Amino acid sequence: MTQTRTFPRGGVRPAQTAAIPRSEPVTNATVPARAVVPLRQHAGEAAQRVVQVGDGVVEGMVVGKAFGPHSAHVHSSIPGRVAEIIRAEDHSGEACEAVVIDLGGEFARSGRSTTVRPWEASSRFELLALVQAAGVVDRGGSREPAHLALAVPPGREAGRLVVNGVESDPALSCTSALLREKPREIVEGTRIAMKILGLSAGALIAMSEADAGLVPAFERAIDSAGAQIGIRVVSARYPQEHSQLLLAALDGRAAARGGGSRARGTSGEVILSAATLFAVYEAVVLAKPLTEGIVTVTGSPLAVPRNLKVRFGTPVADLVDDCGGLREEPGAVVLGGLMSGRVAASLRVPVTKTTTGVLLLSRKQVCAAAGARPCIGCGRCLEACPWGLEPARLYKLLDRGMADEARVEGLEDCSVCGCCAFVCPSRIALAQGLDLGRRGRPLDGI
């Protein structure tokens, strides 16, 4: 039984940009000659470097050990030798230490047959340890190490596991591609996560209406595994994939309050992206650390936009050739989606565990983004805000340095989804302003 549900208010339906045909299979990106592996690819503390310049590394070897309670291991995605240690951008654009590896030597895993590890007999703690060892990070909104979300604290129960396969950004199709190609593996990863959480039932796979055609494949995979997993089709309205809005779509308005921005809600839900469950499958069944993922590489400057399986650490510039090269000089590189991605400093930034998309903007798009005019009070940002905030009002408060008042008015609820700025006819950088305000920075210069 499938039914289209959505969150109660706001949201937008942007037009698709540089769409990748659904028939297009995911292809492997070229192995980079030099990988830049940042030691923080998750929300939390950076991993501690365990290699020196000149060390040889093999594929899948730990180069950074988790350090601190909210950290995850970082593995090398290619074999070779450590060339240098540099400062690079992490997942949020902050500087962090990165290991630069020059490709060399033999591939220990790629191109070889893999043995399948039976996991049904393993205890939940053994399985959790495997997930932790593989450095699995939630690729969805939370970006937390997955073993933290899956570890049920003593005295608490996981109420439910929600597999977030929803994708509504108009530029991204990596989740859709994964759902299309790996339904069996995602279902198996979900079963593993259910076992870790101690759930025999109560798991849901949510996907957007645009992918409703994939439901039969998932039903078959669930049936053949004999698992108790439900499927829910939700709206493709942006930003439906946000965990709280997904809960609101599944369970109604009140459920959103329990969600929080973390992978585990206060009411016991564990919400992990479909890519994370696929990584759990690979970690447990194939004993493979998280060193690669599907990334949408798109934008009008590219000749052939594609969904590529990219080794983490691959510089963005290397992906251009896999997409048929450039048709025009790009104006900017965005990591993430069209609506809420972040401009990268250059084409040299690496793809990391939480990169869902690489979006090249044309020079024209970059110019069009500039030029704000006065707010005319049209109220469109109020209509578009899924959180029921008044973005223009918050922006004006922040602009006058009244951050405390803005917080009282709900600034902390803002998820920087970008809907307000998307609809603003005066082209005010509302989302950027609210993001700066949330992080306690002044609004000068925008």
Add this chain to the structure above:
Amino acid sequence: MGSELPAAPFAREGSSSAAMAWTAVLCLLPSAGWGVVVFGARAALVLAVAVAAALAAEAVGAALRREFTLTDGTAVYSGLLVGCLLPPTVPLYVPAAAAGFAMLVVKQTFGGLGRNWMNPALAGMVAARLCWPGPFAAPAATFWTAASLPPLAGPLSALRASPVDAAVRGWLNAGVLSGAGMRPTPGSFDLLVGIRAGGIGELSVPLLAAGALVLAARRVARWHLPVTFLATFALLAWVFGGLPAGAGFFAGLPLYHLTAGSLLLVALFAATDPVTSPLTAGGQVIFGLGAGCLAFLLRFHGTLLDGPALAVLLMNAALPLIDRWTRPKRLLGATRGSPS
């Protein structure tokens, strides 16, 4: 790449606020053009003076803030709207003063676009009307009729039908409508198409309605406010409009009162200004209800000829209150525990 990086979202929906203002200009032009057809070159001169004065005043006001805003369409629109609200008989210093007051005093002294709390065009017109009441009630000749007073200035029986009206009604009565048992009163066709004295741009119901529909379709204006405004006014005019004449309840003439004055122009093209209208649909409904009631009171029990403009200005004053009453409901609740 420049030093200042662009930020998400990297796409924008719909037209810019400047494009919205220019769209509004285009939607108002047919109605203004009809005024020129009806009143002749003099009406075009009044419109031109109003637009020129608005542009000049806007340029001066914005220059004092070291800005240039003439291309954003809002000054042209306000000037055109001022001209549309004025009768063609006014001396030319009236449109100049009204538009200048609108832009310089009402808009620019409060900080320019988006900062004014009153609708500039309506405030300019009302100010001019208070200064020079005479020309506003002066008789005006149309292309088809001799000089006559605006409909609301005299009793209903004083309305004289134009030859066009007589011809069209005669044809309708003989043909289409006789079977339906309807007999339009003399002057009703004049009121509908706009052959009468009055404001230059307030005359033609079809052209005003068509322009408003385009505004709504292009999402320049939302329908909630004008629809509530007009419906409230029409209802009150129907229920209570007969009382002053001693005809009892439910004896009013809502269609006459909807078409006879500046109501349609004000409700469709002035009250919908985003700057001086509420943020939410709920607020727009409240605004419309209030403006409808006030416009009714001012028309039936006021001393000024024209209630709608003043009604909107009074509701403008209540705008901050309305916006506060109708704030959106926060999805996560107003008080939320800190995540610590």
